[in-house]
Amino acid sequence: MKVAKKVVLTFPKHTWDKPIIYTLHSRHHLMFNILKAKITPNEEGLMVLELVGEEEDFNRGIEFLKEVGVGVRFLAADIERDDDECTHCGACISVCPTEALKLDKETMMVIFDKEKCVGCELCVPVCPFKALRIKI
Numbered sequence: 001m002k003v004a005k006k007v008v009l010t011f012p013k014h015t016w017d018k019p020i021i022y023t024l025h026s027r028h029h030l031m032f033n034i035l036k037a038k039i040t041p042n043e044e045g046l047m048v049l050e051l052v053g054e055e056e057d058f059n060r061g062i063e064f065l066k067e068v069g070v071g072v073r074f075l076a077a078d079i080e081r082d083d084d085e086c087t088h089c090g091a092c093i094s095v096c097p098t099e100a101l102k103l104d105k106e107t108m109m110v111i112f113d114k115e116k117c118v119g120c121e122l123c124v125p126v127c128p129f130k131a132l133r134i135k136i
């Protein structure tokens with residue numbers, strides 16, 4: 001059975017120059033679509049991507065990531081913003097890896113573009129007004 005899942009990968013400093021994503025494709029036959037990447041030499045990196053492949057390959061690929069020290073978090077959360085609570089303080093913008101939270105420079109208001117949200121939950125704890133929530 002084919003699976004397609006969005007994941008957040010965190011790369012420890014020592015892994016930045018390793019062909020980890022290439023290996024997911026070449027050895028584990030997974031296709032990937034990189035949604036966001038912040039990889040800097042000798043710093044912890046972050047990547048949000050969609051992985052697609054046969055279930056067995058997918059599970060092996062995830063095991064491989066964990067073995068080499070990459071942090072793996074699956075994205076599933078449905079995020080909503082309570083517009084009555086949002087003060088447009090901007091605290092959430094810098095943590096959003098996909099620019100789903102963005103400043104509209106004309107109105108100086110923070111826009112939440114749900115289409116771009118991958119449900120990584122990074123914004124939820126940084127909102128001082130608890131306007132961003134996981135929908136349950």
Ligand code: SF4
Nearest residue numbers: 086087089090092127
């Ligand atoms: S951190 Fe919260 S209050 Fe501030 S702009 Fe983002 S959603 Fe709005």
Ligand code: SF4
Nearest residue numbers: 096117118120121123
């Ligand atoms: S959960 Fe928050 S930080 Fe993550 S993509 Fe959606 S809006 Fe951006």
